[in-house]
Amino acid sequence: MATIKPSGYSKHRKKQTYTRRLGTRATPMQMLFSERVGGMGALILVIACLPLLLSNNYQYDVAITMGINAIVVVGLNLLVGYAGQVSLGHAGFFALGAYASAILTTRYGLHGALALPAGALGVGVLAYLIARPILRLSGHYLAMATLGVGVIIHIVLDREAWLTGGPDGMYVPTIEVAGVPLYGGAIWYWIVAAVLILTVWLALNLIDSPIGRALRGLHGAEVAAEVAGVDTTHYKVMVFVISAVLASVAGSLSAHFSEFVTPDSASFFHSILFVTMVVFGGMASTFGALIGAALLTLLPQLLADFSGYEQMILGLIMMLVMIVMPRGLLPTLVGLARRRQREARS
């Protein structure tokens, strides 16, 4: 195939650096800095080493909450960050997962290990039914509709006391596996860690696949993606369901870990918190989402000393980060590092 040499492009050509020879495998060095090898390696290393710093139950609690939030946020980032569809109702799916586990185990005697997938399946079906009509909307209208979904779930969990225990919430029994009760931070840390690592791996795989490009593509130029053969409605629904299922799984884990659920887990504030974690860490960046979830879980704990003012300081920190780094923490820092590297080279 003959190549047309465009005029006047030669000066750009020299500047262009090829990070990867196309159509070939990556070199070991490139793999080390890729998300799937380097990023996953770093994540596993951090998770493996973190228990060395954890000395009491409270610290384990914070670490586990970080992990649970991270599972939700990595899923939500697929929807909000990559596909560009807002959801202000994901705490609803989180709470449904938690309540599914609570209700199925206490009232129907189902084992926790079965209640979790059952809840995830139910939430998946519900999310599918909700997504078909509301994902026709976009922007503010979609935000309003998903907000409505979250609020409705919150109200139902709050009012249907015969099933959910009402505003007081309900206890969840300890899961036993082969006679060993799963109780305490040390055990749950590793359970949540395993699910989180699996979630991150699946998310990275999905994004770097034809489906992932379809999702990013419909975010960037919906008509163009549609014309290229991407059934945009189908993919929006798909990613909405995936993110809802991940929220439900995280909810189930949280219910079994804390052994208690309340309707507040479905609150509007909780939904906003999840979206904030995505935006804070960096939209369309899986590791950004992890950092966002970790920092915004940790910060309120660190600021607890400023009793009464912690929310205000948290708000200020968030405002500052978003003003200075509008693309979110990780993408801004990565961009900065790349520019440094380029300047150093030239």
Added chain:
Amino acid sequence: MSLLRVEGLGIHFGGVQAIEDLDFTIEAGTIHSIIGPNGAGKTTLFNLITGVYRPSAGTILLDDTPIAGRKPHDLARMGLSRTFQNLRIMMNMSALDNVMVGRHLHLNRNLLACLLRLPPVTRGDRAARKLCTELMDLVGLSAYRDADAGSLPYGALKRLEIARALAAEPRLLLLDEPAAGLNAQETREIDEVIVKVARSGVTVVLVEHDMKLVMGLSDHILVLDHGRTLAEGTPEAVRNNPAVVAAYLGTV
């Protein structure tokens, strides 16, 4: 048998009749141009053919299959592909990934396979990356292989649209003003690309204002004015048609 046949096509937006009672056919393997003054309905016609708009009247037949009212992604499956006059580039992706989106229908899109990154997915992606790189070379974008789409200049984005459309391996390619805003040199390069594409067996429909490009390339020209056919025929016939001259230059 003609590849595309349009019969009695019409659409109105409120009181504005954008296209009215339009008939024409496009033969396979030809370069077919649609010209006309601004507001004649050329882009509207493209949007009707590619399923972005639903016609209020008439039929569109692709290989004798009615396609009016079908969704764009369905039509892409049937071999229709297009570029946009106002660029529709995915600025959140790399230039190469934009072209790779165009390859969507030829790749493994099974959710489980993608989630687990099974070999068919990686193999398909690797082959697609190679092919899309070649397409970028073909349209003259070798210098921007790894670049972010957002960092490309306007002329390069125009080519990127063409590369993305070609990645789908269409039978019918609709180009909406591919040379708009380009200088003479760049227009010549686009001209070469279009000829190369047509030679490879793709039927090309071209909307364009650059008369030199249109007259030099086209096998057949359709002139629209106020949503109706003003003239039709070979470049020679259209050039000498008094009605066309009047529409472009006005009557004395």
